[in-house]
Amino acid sequence: MKPMTEAHLEILRRHMVEVIDMHFDLAEEEIGRSGLTADLRRALMKVPRHLFVPAQLMLVSYQDTPLPIGFDKTLSQPFIGALMLELLALERGHKVLEVGTGLGWQAAVMTELGVDLYSVEIVEEFAQAARLRLAALDHDVEIRVGDGSRGWAEHAPFDRILVTAAAAEPPSALVDQLAPGGRMVIPLGGKEVQQLSLVAKTDDGVDTRAIMPVRFTQLEIG
Numbered sequence: 001m002k003p004m005t006e007a008h009l010e011i012l013r014r015h016m017v018e019v020i021d022m023h024f025d026l027a028e029e030e031i032g033r034s035g036l037t038a039d040l041r042r043a044l045m046k047v048p049r050h051l052f053v054p055a056q057l058m059l060v061s062y063q064d065t066p067l068p069i070g071f072d073k074t075l076s077q078p079f080i081g082a083l084m085l086e087l088l089a090l091e092r093g094h095k096v097l098e099v100g101t102g103l104g105w106q107a108a109v110m111t112e113l114g115v116d117l118y119s120v121e122i123v124e125e126f127a128q129a130a131r132l133r134l135a136a137l138d139h140d141v142e143i144r145v146g147d148g149s150r151g152w153a154e155h156a157p158f159d160r161i162l163v164t165a166a167a168a169e170p171p172s173a174l175v176d177q178l179a180p181g182g183r184m185v186i187p188l189g190g191k192e193v194q195q196l197s198l199v200a201k202t203d204d205g206v207d208t209r210a211i212m213p214v215r216f217t218q219l220e221i222g
Contacts, residue, residue: 013049016078151177159179162184187216
């Protein structure tokens with residue numbers, strides 16, 4: 001059998017994006033839109049997702065399923081990962097905090113969108129692996145190892161915050177570090193039942209809207 005080429009991988013990426021669009025269309029009532037924005041679609045097509053999974057999973061990296069990456073953690077299925085980014089409504093120049101770098105796939109997509117990204121990862125091995133992967137593709141992301149629930153006060157306030165692990169409620173430190181008018185996307189709930197939620201900071205306080213059921217690992221407190 002011939003080896004997989006970049007052309008083959010590009011076909012798989014295109015298929016992944018088409019499946020994401022299908023999910024958006026099917027879930028339009030819950031998520032409030034029927035497809036990806038053009039900028040996010042372009043970024044998803046450009047970022048080589050197969051480089052952000054363990055090597056043995058490269059050939060399944062574009063399937064619409066979560067993938068194990070070690071330390072009892074997973075890379076979210078492409079639809080959920082893309083939905084989280086779409087809900088953030090990212091704009092070029094936004095200062096963004098990511099809680100839970102993993103191996104860096106969503107970080108790569110966000111930097112393709114032109115944001116100024118800071119990412120916190122509690123697993124040191126993940127942080128180092130993500131740094132190497134992102135640097136190899138010339139993505140400029142500042143990553144530190146630590147408890148993401150505490151945010152990164154030195155760089156606050158943030159226009160957007162992405163949390164890739166579940167909590168019972170939005171961590172107070174993250175809410176405090178969110179700029180007025182800012183958005184945070186986070187799974188809220190216990191170990192079994194969670195809702196992907198959009199948290200908006202307004203002049204009157206914080207408004208939280210549940211989007212759809214999801215299942216994430218719990219946010220670790222370091």
